[in-house]
Amino acid sequence: MGRSTARREEILTVAGELFRQKGYHATSMQDIAERLQLQRGSLYAHIESKEELLFEIVDRAADRFLAGIEQAWREGTTARDRLRRALAAHMAVIAEHRDTASVFFHEWRFLRADLRSRIQAKRDRYEARWRELIADGVARGEFRAVDPRFAALLALSAVNWAYQWYSPDGPLAPDDVAATFAELILKGLEAGSS
């Protein structure tokens, strides 16, 4: 990684922290420059605008979430197994990139319309993959005939909300949290459990 790329990564990290702590609108380029001990002018050598930073943070998060469910889909052997893996992958993204996750969930709505709709398309694709995973489990006879929209929402809500309470300094590894939720959710989904 060249010096310029490394600096760009640093800028993205600091911007993510500040957007989460203060909110996008309340964070200025000056705040970002100060935290990095840079002149505001030097910051503009690396990035064009505050919105570019917001977009890149949110877009990377979307890509991480998508990569997680695609891998769970490829590597999982049953619907149960895929659901477990997809929850673990989602939880790992949140646990490893908490600032980014928080910005992804809250601040993304401040993007201007054309950028927001690019993120919306990725969010829609991600949620669609979750519904497919559930619907596939129903079709295979692994899951009860649940409404895939709601079952997917329940699973996603459980792990999304973790960014509010999960602490990497606490006793639970992200995998443990995901596994415990998976167990509860799978009990509710499994065919033959009614």
Place this chain on the structure above:
Amino acid sequence: MGRSTARREEILTVAGELFRQKGYHATSMQDIAERLQLQRGSLYAHIESKEELLFEIVDRAADRFLAGIEQAWREGTTARDRLRRALAAHMAVIAEHRDTASVFFHEWRFLRADLRSRIQAKRDRYEARWRELIADGVARGEFRAVDPRFAALLALSAVNWAYQWYSPDGPLAPDDVAATFAELILKGLEAGSS
């Protein structure tokens, strides 16, 4: 309701809208005054500070959530029934007060320490009530021997997240959403389903 009380309610409503739309830090007293077509000075006749508004919005939300679970506890006859009622009550608070709910979830952390700890105490009490509800279901033999912390988190996450996707203009009434989640969650909890 006197004129002054009515005006105060109006100020709280507008502050809630703006705090949700722009974030607490990015909203000024001037913004609130303008939206109300008031002079900034007149605003200060009704309230002391922006933080007072934030506290009152968040504190009322906390009280609504608490009242909901207390009522579910009193009026429910079984643990299943209480869980259904508690989910419906929580979902109703979010659906009826979406700005407030959003401010309750995100902006509350910007309160100064002493005010924040008063809200934290109510949040803790609310979550404790949820864990008691689950633990009671386990003790009654209605639920499997689940970890009440995680089961409560799953239920609360499902309805909390609804503030992100629920639309009062959509096809689903808040009660329908709560009932569908309750069914999925109860299937996962019920004794004899393993």
